[in-house]
Amino acid sequence: MSTTLEPRLLSGNQAVAWAALHLGVSLGTGYPGTPSTEILENFSLLGGRAQWAPNEKVALEVGIGVAYGGARALVTMKHVGVNVAADPLFTVAYTGVEGSLVLVSADDPGLSSSQNEQDNRRYAVAASVMMLEPGDAQEAYDFLFDAFTLSETWKLPVMFRMTTRVCHSRGIVTPREPAPQAKPPHFVRNRAAYVMIPGYAGPAHRRMRAKMAQILEWNENSALNKVYEGDTFLGIVTASVAFQHAREAAPDASFLKLGMTYPLPLERIRQFRNTVDRCIVIEEGDPYLVDAMRAAGIECEGKAEMYRFGELNITRVRRILANDTSPEPALPKGKPPELCKGCPHRMAFSVLKKYDCVISGDIGCYTLSVLPPFETHDSCVCMGASIGVGLGLRHALPEDEARRIVSVIGDSTFVHSGITGLAEMVYNPPKTGHVVIILDNGTTAMTGMQEHPGTGRTMEHKKTGRIVFEDVARAMGVTNVLVIENTAEFDRALSDSLARDELTLIILRKMCRLAEPKLKQYQAETESCHE
Amino acid sequence: MNKTSSITNVVIAGLGGQGVIRAANILAETAFRSGLDVKQGEIHGMSQRGGSVTSDVRFGQKVYSPMVPTGEADYVLVLHPSQVDNNRYHKKEGGYFFSVFDLKDGLVQLIDLDNDASTPVTERNCNIALLGMLSIHLPFDDAVWEIAIKNNLPKKVHDENLAVFHYGKSIVPKG
Numbered sequence: 001m002s003t004t005l006e007p008r009l010l011s012g013n014q015a016v017a018w019a020a021l022h023l024g025v026s027l028g029t030g031y032p033g034t035p036s037t038e039i040l041e042n043f044s045l046l047g048g049r050a051q052w053a054p055n056e057k058v059a060l061e062v063g064i065g066v067a068y069g070g071a072r073a074l075v076t077m078k079h080v081g082v083n084v085a086a087d088p089l090f091t092v093a094y095t096g097v098e099g100s101l102v103l104v105s106a107d108d109p110g111l112s113s114s115q116n117e118q119d120n121r122r123y124a125v126a127a128s129v130m131m132l133e134p135g136d137a138q139e140a141y142d143f144l145f146d147a148f149t150l151s152e153t154w155k156l157p158v159m160f161r162m163t164t165r166v167c168h169s170r171g172i173v174t175p176r177e178p179a180p181q182a183k184p185p186h187f188v189r190n191r192a193a194y195v196m197i198p199g200y201a202g203p204a205h206r207r208m209r210a211k212m213a214q215i216l217e218w219n220e221n222s223a224l225n226k227v228y229e230g231d232t233f234l235g236i237v238t239a240s241v242a243f244q245h246a247r248e249a250a251p252d253a254s255f256l257k258l259g260m261t262y263p264l265p266l267e268r269i270r271q272f273r274n275t276v277d278r279c280i281v282i283e284e285g286d287p288y289l290v291d292a293m294r295a296a297g298i299e300c301e302g303k304a305e306m307y308r309f310g311e312l313n314i315t316r317v318r319r320i321l322a323n324d325t326s327p328e329p330a331l332p333k334g335k336p337p338e339l340c341k342g343c344p345h346r347m348a349f350s351v352l353k354k355y356d357c358v359i360s361g362d363i364g365c366y367t368l369s370v371l372p373p374f375e376t377h378d379s380c381v382c383m384g385a386s387i388g389v390g391l392g393l394r395h396a397l398p399e400d401e402a403r404r405i406v407s408v409i410g411d412s413t414f415v416h417s418g419i420t421g422l423a424e425m426v427y428n429p430p431k432t433g434h435v436v437i438i439l440d441n442g443t444t445a446m447t448g449m450q451e452h453p454g455t456g457r458t459m460e461h462k463k464t465g466r467i468v469f470e471d472v473a474r475a476m477g478v479t480n481v482l483v484i485e486n487t488a489e490f491d492r493a494l495s496d497s498l499a500r501d502e503l504t505l506i507i508l509r510k511m512c513r514l515a516e517p518k519l520k521q522y523q524a525e526t527e528s529c530h531e
Numbered sequence: 532m533n534k535t536s537s538i539t540n541v542v543i544a545g546l547g548g549q550g551v552i553r554a555a556n557i558l559a560e561t562a563f564r565s566g567l568d569v570k571q572g573e574i575h576g577m578s579q580r581g582g583s584v585t586s587d588v589r590f591g592q593k594v595y596s597p598m599v600p601t602g603e604a605d606y607v608l609v610l611h612p613s614q615v616d617n618n619r620y621h622k623k624e625g626g627y628f629f630s631v632f633d634l635k636d637g638l639v640q641l642i643d644l645d646n647d648a649s650t651p652v653t654e655r656n657c658n659i660a661l662l663g664m665l666s667i668h669l670p671f672d673d674a675v676w677e678i679a680i681k682n683n684l685p686k687k688v689h690d691e692n693l694a695v696f697h698y699g700k701s702i703v704p705k706g
Contacts, residue, residue: 009563136595136597168572169570170556171597241596244595244597245595248600313598315600334582334583334614335581335583336582338581338582368580
């Protein structure tokens with residue numbers, strides 16, 4: 001094994017995948033989402049068992065099952081995915097686990113590819129779940145060992161918060177000796193722990209908080225939080241990638257770098273604060289650390305509101321340290337992304353534009369049609385929202401306006417959370433009916449061509465069960481279901497269905513231009529294997 | 532003592548699909564194999580759809596941040612003419628700006644793709660030509676560059692890209 005222990009240059013995501021392999025993680029599951037996607041892809045390439053779930057809630061539930069069974073589960077998602085998975089998250093915090101469960105939340109301060117900048121440290125507090133925050137690739141590797149150890153020691157889930165810069169930045173990683181799980185998976189019945197009826201959940205809540213108090217005591221002296229001694233004039237309390245920027249912006253300062261940010265070791269922070277003259281908190285996103293410190297009566301400076309938005313970097317940290325709140329110079333803008341040449345979505349939006357439809361849109365490549373030359377997206381809230389929002393608009397608007405409302409959703413997004421939207425449509429149909437369009441390009445294109453249940457292939461592109469959208473819609477009671485592959489037919493179908501009072505689902509099935517060669521190859525491979 | 536004063540900052544910029552990240556990977560691996568600490572940062576995601584892509588590579592005895600501070604790049608490599616103006620601000624005073632395109636700028640060094648029929652440089656491999664130009668300024672052995680280039684490219688284009696790398700080294704700066 002010695003050759004595998006040599007230092008290598010890895011991204012934070014790759015480092016997590018390697019650590020998962022060395023920890024013998026039993027199953028990795030998640031839903032693709034920038035910047036988290038490459039964790040499971042790499043884990044799978046390295047030989048780990050990984051699979052894409054239809055959405056983050058299901059992924060976490062599968063992970064919980066793995067961990068109830070006494071095994072190691074790794075669940076990955078982007079920050080907004082945790083919103084989808086929040087329901088199981090808040091209660092697995094009560095039930096705890098028999099094995100171990102680590103949930104990676106990949107936050108996206110600066111919105112490199114997201115609809116919001118939410119700071120998921122808030123989830124750790126709200127759900128009472130331990131949180132570790134690596135600041136670079138080496139820590140991403142090392143902290144995953146700590147995360148699984150903590151989860152196994154306390155029999156509780158652990159959140160592992162990364163950010164875009166931690167996920168996608170590369171650094172040198174020295175691996176450790178592999179440390180696979182010793183105990184074989186086995187289910188031990190424990191109804192009072194796992195069946196959250198009120199009578200069991202009340203005591204479970206108290207048990208969990210009692211453990212959290214012990215974990216806090218442990219974290220006050222944990223090696224996950226490190227002091228870097230320097231000048232006593234300036235002490236910086238920081239975590240995650242903000243530490244990296246601050247260390248270069250103020251190389252002579254003293255630092256307290258927090259690795260475990262929930263439960264927060266406030267006495268450790270107070271001690272550090274008392275060793276320095278000026279104490280400033282450098283954190284990306286929300287004022288989470290600074291608010292908690294002030295609430296505990298620890299005197300410190302935070303950052304001005306203007307630095308709450310976007311990522312930090314060395315330049316911005318220097319400004320924060322200098323109390324500089326003058327407007328930041330506007331940097332030249334790069335070229336925005338656009339729908340590829342030959343992308344089948346282009347045809348769809350040209351036709352939708354011709355009929356002046358109001359488009360209740362969704363999340364995927366097709367959201368780019370909001371930009372010129374199309375400008376054919378009128379709303380985009382979250383995964384799957386196109387159908388519900390479209391129905392709401394149809395309910396509220398006068399008839400002539402309501403008739404122009406169309407919901408547009410991609411294939412992977414439809415599986416993720418569009419199916420419940422169809423249930424709503426069938427159950428509470430608007431008077432004017434409704435038109436839903438699935439832009440089925442045969443892949444999760446936006447995040448880099450991942451498979452999903454609608455493709456009928458696994459993460460490794462092997463044949464598996466396939467969800468057939470038209471069959472699902474018909475079975476659910478959608479009366480007008482059309483599968484279309486060309487422009488003229490689409491034009492006709494759209495104009496016809498806009499005029500009806502019927503519930504229509506148009507599936508526009510045309511392969512992603514970028515993925516086409518690979519998709520055809522996978523298709524040929526799965527067709528040639530007779531099992 | 533300032534522990535990070537010896538960091539070299541490089542910004543590589545272009546459009547999605549041009550090989551910006553690949554060039555950055557090669558540079559980072561070369562620095563890593565030469566015994567230096569390295570951090571490399573980039574933005575993925577929507578960049579795949581033809582938008583601007585930038586990758587920062589930083590190396591030295593000890594590097595913390597994966598991002599080049601604003602306006603402090605020692606070297607800026609630009610792979611597409613449309614990305615020249617919006618990336619000028621990365622370069623520090625006295626730094627170098629490399630592009631394969633005529634920039635009409637005294638500080639700029641260039642290869643003229645259109646007017647030099649003998650050049651082996653193409654739009655596909657210009658990222659490697661730029662690394663060749665950059666390599667003259669960096670203390671890394673050719674042998675290490677070559678390993679990094681081979682490790683990051685498919686075998687069938689090794690010869691072509693090694694030739695282009697050495698061609699890049701031979702380009703005499705104008706201006």
